[in-house]
Amino acid sequence: MRIYADNAATTPMCPAALAAMLHCMEERYGNPSSLHTPGQRAKETLETAREEIAALLHAAPRELTFTSGGSEADNQALRSAAALGRRQGKTHIISTAFEHHAVLHTLDRLAREGFSVTLLDVHTDGLVRPEELEAAIRPDTCLVSVMYANNEIGTVQPIRELGAICRARGVLFHTDAVQAVGQLPIDVQADHIDLLSASAHKFHGPKGVGFLYARRGVALTPLIEGGAQERGKRAGTENVPAVAGMAAALRESAAQMEQNAARLIPLRDRLIEGLQTIPHAARNGDALRRLPGNVSFCFEGIEGEALLLLLDDRGIAASSGSACTSGALDPSHVLLAIGRSHDVAHGSLRLSLGPETTEAEIDYIIENVRDVVEYLRGFSPVWRERAEGKAPFVL
Numbered sequence: 001m002r003i004y005a006d007n008a009a010t011t012p013m014c015p016a017a018l019a020a021m022l023h024c025m026e027e028r029y030g031n032p033s034s035l036h037t038p039g040q041r042a043k044e045t046l047e048t049a050r051e052e053i054a055a056l057l058h059a060a061p062r063e064l065t066f067t068s069g070g071s072e073a074d075n076q077a078l079r080s081a082a083a084l085g086r087r088q089g090k091t092h093i094i095s096t097a098f099e100h101h102a103v104l105h106t107l108d109r110l111a112r113e114g115f116s117v118t119l120l121d122v123h124t125d126g127l128v129r130p131e132e133l134e135a136a137i138r139p140d141t142c143l144v145s146v147m148y149a150n151n152e153i154g155t156v157q158p159i160r161e162l163g164a165i166c167r168a169r170g171v172l173f174h175t176d177a178v179q180a181v182g183q184l185p186i187d188v189q190a191d192h193i194d195l196l197s198a199s200a201h202k203f204h205g206p207k208g209v210g211f212l213y214a215r216r217g218v219a220l221t222p223l224i225e226g227g228a229q230e231r232g233k234r235a236g237t238e239n240v241p242a243v244a245g246m247a248a249a250l251r252e253s254a255a256q257m258e259q260n261a262a263r264l265i266p267l268r269d270r271l272i273e274g275l276q277t278i279p280h281a282a283r284n285g286d287a288l289r290r291l292p293g294n295v296s297f298c299f300e301g302i303e304g305e306a307l308l309l310l311l312d313d314r315g316i317a318a319s320s321g322s323a324c325t326s327g328a329l330d331p332s333h334v335l336l337a338i339g340r341s342h343d344v345a346h347g348s349l350r351l352s353l354g355p356e357t358t359e360a361e362i363d364y365i366i367e368n369v370r371d372v373v374e375y376l377r378g379f380s381p382v383w384r385e386r387a388e389g390k391a392p393f394v395l
């Protein structure tokens with residue numbers, strides 16, 4: 001059996017996106033900046049895609065800027081809000097400790113440039129508390145950035161409440177919605193969102209394309225200088241086929257959103273229930289306020305990396321929270337942010353289901369995770385210590 005359970009890392013492209021891209025590459029090869037007919041036809045494709053995507057988010061077409069993906073959109077959102085803040089003498093930014101590195105590393109850089117950054121606590125359930133945001137806002141706060149749904153533990157934040165607080169206090173609100181777009185209904189107006197990042201390859205579109213929504217009146221600072229494409233907000237000839245693929249993928253995701261969630265949630269909960277029967281295992285993140293397809297666990301006494309490789313041998317593609325940087329295995333900053341110890345955070349596993357996932361696959365995953373966890377614990381010194389009572393179990 002070959003099971004793809006890593007849809008939070010990336011998704012396979014849907015046939016509609018592929019067809020739209022092929023059509024575009026064959027027929028719409030013109031440069032959208034050219035005045036001749038092939039150019040204008042390419043421009044038409046680009047603008048139709050923009051209208052379509054904007055409508056799905058309750059935004060206006062001119063509020064969308066196409067980017068190379070989620071990371072670029074996050075960078076540009078934060079840099080733009082910081083520049084606007086600086087001009088008003090406001091240099092305080094609020095975010096959370098479990099954001100994507102595209103946000104956290106941009107914040108690090110802004111901190112080095114003189115901004116002060118407050119990171120909100122995300123609590124053990126993986127959720128921020130609106131009242132804590134309210135309390136953290138200062139007269140010099142220029143931006144709040146809180147992700148819509150977390151990519152590792154899948155928790156979905158109370159975005160509408162957070163947005164309302166920011167709007168009432170006159171602070172710009174950015175959300176990294178890369179994991180949410182195409183999965184959850186998003187309304188930038190009702191949610192009081194000023195800036196929103198998205199990426200096509202997380203909703204069955206192509207890699208290397210995404211968009212940044214910026215509410216009318218929120219000026220974007222270009223990260224790339226050059227031609228006047230994207231109203232001067234992002235230079236470079238537009239990636240028309242990728243944008244067309246993204247629009248087709250989002251159209252399809254939006255059309256199937258409800259039935260997809262209705263199918264995935266029972267599968268997700270079946271998987272969570274099954275994994276919970278493994279001793280000394282714990283779910284990460286709230287049981288209900290999570291993405292329809294996200295399952296995240298910690299297993300005491302094992303290394304997530306080893307678990308991952310052995311599951312791959314058995315045909316299961318999953319992910320662990322650990323990131324291998326310069327040969328050292330760092331535990332996930334997300335799991336540390338929700339209060340997991342280093343030890344326990346190392347034994348993490350994320351399974352992210354997709355529209356193809358079946359019940360038989362879920363049962364196969366449960367059986368094999370149980371098996372592999374038991375096998376790995378068999379020669380884990382950390383596990384032995386605990387099993388022999390020399391150290392206490394944490395989970």
Ligand SMILES: *Cc1c(COP(=O)(O)O)cnc(C)c1O
Nearest residue numbers: 069070071100151176178179199
């Ligand atoms: C994948 C992801 C990103 C980065 O998007 P890219 O298009 O791969 O650059 C940013 N934020 C979140 C939450 C993600 O899951």
